[in-house]
Amino acid sequence: MTQSGVSSPSSDRLRVAILGCTGSIGTQALDVCRQHADKLQVVALSAHSGTERLVASAREFGVRRVAVTDPAHRHDPILQDLPDATSLSVGAQAAVDICLHDDVDCVLVAIVGAAGLAASAAVLATDKRLALANKESLVVGGELLMPMASPGQLLPVDSEHAAIFQCLLGENPREVHKIWLTCSGGPFFGRSRDQLAHVGVDDALAHPTWNMGAKITIDSATLMNKGLERIEAMHLFGVGMDDICVVIQRQSKIHSMVEYEDGSVIAHLGVSDMRIPIQYAFSYPERWASPALRMDFRELGRLDFGAPDTDAFRCLALAERAGRIGGTLPCVLNAANEIAVSAFLGGTCSFTDIDRIVERCMDDHDAQRVQSLEQLADVDRWARARASQVVSDLS
Template sequence: MTENARLRVVILGCTGSIGRQALDVCRQHADRLEVVALSAHTGTEALTAAAREFGVRAVAVTSEEHAHDPILEELPQGCSLLCGHEGLSELARFDSADCILNSVMGAAGLEASYAALKAGKRLALANKESLVVGGDLLMPLASPGQMLPVDSEHNAIFQCLEGERADEVHAIWLTCSGGPFFGMTAEELSRVTVKDALKHPNWAMGAKITIDSATLMNKGLERLEAMHLFGCDLDRIIVLIQRESKIHSMVEFADGSTIAHLGASDMRIPIQYAFSYPDRWETPAERLDYRALGGLTFDAPDTNTFRCLALAERAGRTGGTAPCVLNAANEVAVEAFLGHRCSFTQIADIVERCLDQHDAERVVSIEQLIEVDIRTRALARSLVA
């Protein structure tokens, strides 16, 4: 990219929560960002509208059932239409792109992350599952500054570590709100409904990640993501309940000093930083008035009640293909819960049984991980009541 040229951006998963907010950032900074390609799974109407608005050169529809929706005939002239996960990976390698924002949901984003790094693209990573499942494969491919985390917590940690020495880090304090059920007992959790679980106290997110936040599986996955991103042992990545979601994470150093990243609960801020790095642009969100905040509260998570957090730690300590099993089983279980086919607490039961039945292997290839993922999903579906 030449000096003063716009950063050419591909947004994978443009119709989801992160994708929509990324497009908003691109609107606000049209002088700095050029959207050149987009993908969606099933939302072809929103995909087409965005393609026309930004005049993109290519789109991909990953759902085979929607790859020929009539609305796609209204794509801008000269816009290429790609299909399936092969099309997604092709966009991740797109010649006319500088930066790939991967906000695809779930393990489906792994191959695209791999393709982007292999092609030497900047990867703005909002797909934590890429590292949870395939971190052993992806991290060796990433040069310094090539992979920029978009998750608010990891983006915060990344900023706290800027200019610091990794060997002087004592602990990473990985924060979370505790979700809508903070303080509940296991018996109370067994009676919660889908409607209850979708009421996150501080963030507006998609259904799957909102359920993961309610079970605390999201924080478990984020611990594994942080382990890969920052080369840090699990023992030094500590989950901290921060109910107001204003401290997005903290890094404590050997001398007892702690650097915290604070800000509004708005995902456009970390998305923008992944685009602007190492520069900072004018905020896309409302500023936080610290005089009106009132207070900040902290607590420890209850891993006996919120068992998904403990299961994620188990998978991380086992290593190899165990995190792939953890993620695949969880995706199936959450889908079943959202479809009213299992209870909230059965999500952890399904994940645990899948881990129990898996003999972990060293990660050697994408193909191996895909096979483990497929096998685990079949098992998890058989366990759904």
């Protein structure tokens, strides 16, 4: 064991497993591995349904194990093209199993949604590094996961949380006055509630700065993403909701800031490229050559700031309510939101119906103290069923 409490890799290269390798974060992580092949070795990959891209990556990187979490794709013909030395497993548990082998040093959990919780817990039960790109793990199960993490074992991959983590390095956490959690404001910044009622799916998917998957992009448009990140930051950094303030930073060049008791503010600035925080989760505590273009501050021009409109973007207020009450309520918030976003993407509810669906489910739930993963799974199932019923009632 190293002084950080996490075991050192037994080879010159960090051996990584990437769960969710075909999504936005997963593909950018593979690009980091491609650029730093002398430092990183990909040994395991999982995908939910994108078997063609999974096989292509398995062949390129010569991985030892792959998992397909959607059983409906177990017989996809493309899987026959996996290398002979690559083993295949299928099902939700398969993504967990492939990353627990001795030849894995670091696991990037880039699975979207609550499905990442079980994988995150399984990794933290070992001495492997967890590069966490699944915010729902901490939103839903932070009360269970954080006590499991050894010092230096859990590295946040969200750009904002990676920024906060770096702004805290070498500082006394007891001297933190406030965390400034930055937010681009999404594609609908400045619009009223009435205007939001008429936006379409294509409009909501047009994020001004970041390249993300559909679900996270919609969450950014509703500001639910920022609400979830606020809860995540509360768990990651051991602070209260009052200590985390959301600020609009339209250019997305300041990724977050930490203000200290003496009035000093340390900010993390850089280009809007997720490969940078992904790479740092692999390289920590070292810094490797940038995988992205560099920012020329002489050409930046301006940095704008503002306060979010929680009357128009009600998801941010709902997340604050869930974070303050805690217990199982954030689990309901997250699960109901996943169903509502899916309904919006499928055309069965409006943009402003998303927060109505989430609020109805939260109102119908009596929050309990978090006790186990099984309990959270039960609450998640209830919330999804209730949200589906609310969607049906609205349509």
